[in-house]
Amino acid sequence: MAYAQAIFTNAAIYIIATMGLAIFTGYTGLFSLGHAAFMAIGGYTAAILTYFFKVPLLPALIAGVILSVLVSVIIGYPTLRVKLRSDYFAIATLGFGEAVKVLLENLEITQGARGLPGITKLADPFNTFLFMILTIWLCRNFLHSNYGRKIIAIGQDPVAAEMIGIRLLPNQMLSLAISAGFAGLSGGLLAHYITFIQPAIFNMDLSSLITAGVVCGGMGSLTGPFVAVALFIVIPELFRGLALWRLVMYGALLVVIINFRPKGLFGYEEINLNNAPKLFTIIGITVGLTVAASIYNEYASYWGRFPSVLAALAAAVAISFIVSYAGRWLSSALKPFSAKFSKSMSAFYARYVAAFQKAFTPTRRLEVQLNALKERLAVVRLDHSQPVLKIEHLSKKFGGVVAVNDLSFEVRPGEILGLIGPNGSGKTTVFNLISGVYPIDSGDILFEKKNLVGQPPTAIVLSGISRTFQNIRLFGSMTVLENVQTALHTASNYSLLEAFIQWPWSVNPMEQRQREQALELLKLVDLEEYADRVAKTLPYGLQRKLEIARALALNPRLLLLDEPAAGMNPKESLELVDLIARIHKLRNLTIILIEHHMDVVMNICERIVVINFGSKIAEGTPQEIQCNPAVLEAYLGDKVEVEEYAPLC
Numbered sequence: 001m002a003y004a005q006a007i008f009t010n011a012a013i014y015i016i017a018t019m020g021l022a023i024f025t026g027y028t029g030l031f032s033l034g035h036a037a038f039m040a041i042g043g044y045t046a047a048i049l050t051y052f053f054k055v056p057l058l059p060a061l062i063a064g065v066i067l068s069v070l071v072s073v074i075i076g077y078p079t080l081r082v083k084l085r086s087d088y089f090a091i092a093t094l095g096f097g098e099a100v101k102v103l104l105e106n107l108e109i110t111q112g113a114r115g116l117p118g119i120t121k122l123a124d125p126f127n128t129f130l131f132m133i134l135t136i137w138l139c140r141n142f143l144h145s146n147y148g149r150k151i152i153a154i155g156q157d158p159v160a161a162e163m164i165g166i167r168l169l170p171n172q173m174l175s176l177a178i179s180a181g182f183a184g185l186s187g188g189l190l191a192h193y194i195t196f197i198q199p200a201i202f203n204m205d206l207s208s209l210i211t212a213g214v215v216c217g218g219m220g221s222l223t224g225p226f227v228a229v230a231l232f233i234v235i236p237e238l239f240r241g242l243a244l245w246r247l248v249m250y251g252a253l254l255v256v257i258i259n260f261r262p263k264g265l266f267g268y269e270e271i272n273l274n275n276a277p278k279l280f281t282i283i284g285i286t287v288g289l290t291v292a293a294s295i296y297n298e299y300a301s302y303w304g305r306f307p308s309v310l311a312a313l314a315a316a317v318a319i320s321f322i323v324s325y326a327g328r329w330l331s332s333a334l335k336p337f338s339a340k341f342s343k344s345m346s347a348f349y350a351r352y353v354a355a356f357q358k359a360f361t362p363t364r365r366l367e368v369q370l371n372a373l374k375e376r377l378a379v380v381r382l383d384h385s386q387p388v389l390k391i392e393h394l395s396k397k398f399g400g401v402v403a404v405n406d407l408s409f410e411v412r413p414g415e416i417l418g419l420i421g422p423n424g425s426g427k428t429t430v431f432n433l434i435s436g437v438y439p440i441d442s443g444d445i446l447f448e449k450k451n452l453v454g455q456p457p458t459a460i461v462l463s464g465i466s467r468t469f470q471n472i473r474l475f476g477s478m479t480v481l482e483n484v485q486t487a488l489h490t491a492s493n494y495s496l497l498e499a500f501i502q503w504p505w506s507v508n509p510m511e512q513r514q515r516e517q518a519l520e521l522l523k524l525v526d527l528e529e530y531a532d533r534v535a536k537t538l539p540y541g542l543q544r545k546l547e548i549a550r551a552l553a554l555n556p557r558l559l560l561l562d563e564p565a566a567g568m569n570p571k572e573s574l575e576l577v578d579l580i581a582r583i584h585k586l587r588n589l590t591i592i593l594i595e596h597h598m599d600v601v602m603n604i605c606e607r608i609v610v611i612n613f614g615s616k617i618a619e620g621t622p623q624e625i626q627c628n629p630a631v632l633e634a635y636l637g638d639k640v641e642v643e644e645y646a647p648l649c
């Protein structure tokens, strides 16, 4: 019993660190191989405080968490700022882990490599379990907040995240700091549970264990890593009788998971009744192998090796099947009840939130926040005396390729301007320069008289320009609603603490309101009924509409649409023309439209700029452009008689 208790307490301690790492590695996709160092910092800080200074456990743990967070900021800033590739970042964290170990081996207060023996046993299964529950709750709340959605967005597509105003560095640093904090807590609990720590405990194996938990459990899931790390701790213990063979099995399991499910067992999903059979299969295999190991251990000397291996294998297969089928049956039997249960739970929760809000809402603050949100979606008022956008002598080269060459044009308030040209003529590059994806070589981009040159993409977006992409860049594993909600992040400014704790009277009304606003935008593009669908499962045409809704959530004054009708059939293109015309009128927008479907361009653009080899070759109304010999020549590749190709001119 004490042995089982020890295994589960250990598992709970490592789960705390893994949940934290899931927020970092799982969602941002950056691998850390040095998280044991944060556990060491938390562990040593807490242990030194309780051991030498007789500080109670809770403040000692908090001090450990704070120090881990501070160190993560010092490490995170230089490494994340230079946008290290994931593998280089992993190597940097590996070096950091080793450096901390060496430091601990040489400091006097940590008593060097001998470590700290005789730490008071202040952590027990009960308080460790409570800390684990608290950690899961905090992580879950965080991920369902604006802060969490920003991190998920960065992990799925950093360019698209920047294009909705999410700054990469502060958010990546935040997720690293959170993961370091939980690792620190986990280290503090470990020190006070096993009552002895030395630098060797916090080695690369420990870092790999928690990273493997996240990778195998699910990159983008909390429950997946929970199960994975619990199994990683429990399985080797169950197989202890098999001595070194258990390590081979453990390694084999890792290889199988990484090869067959690169996104981990649960990928971007949390465990629910739909994917529960998968969980039962894993449990079945674990139990099956455990029983098999015991059979072999017990009977190998009576039955001989070969019959024992056969019996063990038979038992493993039989038990795996029985547990996994029982699980399948149980999950489908529970489904109807679960639907009813979750409905009544959400009704109960809504009532409880409403009661809380009524009793406690600081109305003034909420009003201010809700008004800010409303303002964000208000119709834009246009100043007709100025061009919205003025591009002057813009140039951009990629090596020897001149993508944009001394290009100048203006966009007037409230117009839909078509930007057309043959393939490779530089249209998308113009959008990339306006939105700050690439730095310009020379020229100026004036938006409402303000020069955008040198501004970071997020500042450009937040100043009122949003865009869609030629190759759709949605946050594929988020739902349709979450895609739009993520782009509404600047609208509600609740604090990080509120996001973690999710006070019903502060965050929830904001989240609720944000959801409503997102639904309104989905309604505008006729996607309301798909709100809960995972974005990447939408048909292509609808994904394009979702990108438009997401761009609108930023309440832009200028909208850049990059080939919105690409890949659409004529009926879908017609619907798109209707949609663009509708949002243009409804939101008083100024739009630049890149498009190859000439029917779309000629239908809705008031003016058209034509570029070829990065230079402007024509500008005018659709009628003028259709009759322009230079344009016909650019498209048809030869000198042409205008009358032949455009008889109405």
Ligand SMILES: Nc1ncnc2c1ncn2[C@@H]1O[C@H](COP(=O)(O)OP(=O)(O)OP(=O)(O)O)[C@@H](O)[C@H]1O
Residues within 6 Å of the ligand: 398, 401, 402, 403, 421, 422, 423, 424, 425, 426, 427, 428, 429, 430, 470
């Ligand atoms: N990141 C880059 N690195 C190198 N060359 C690039 C890059 N982006 C664009 N180019 C080059 O710049 C030129 C213009 O490309 P761009 O994508 O802007 O054209 P486009 O008019 O949008 O083409 P299409 O209609 O086919 O989308 C092309 O020759 C392209 O190969």
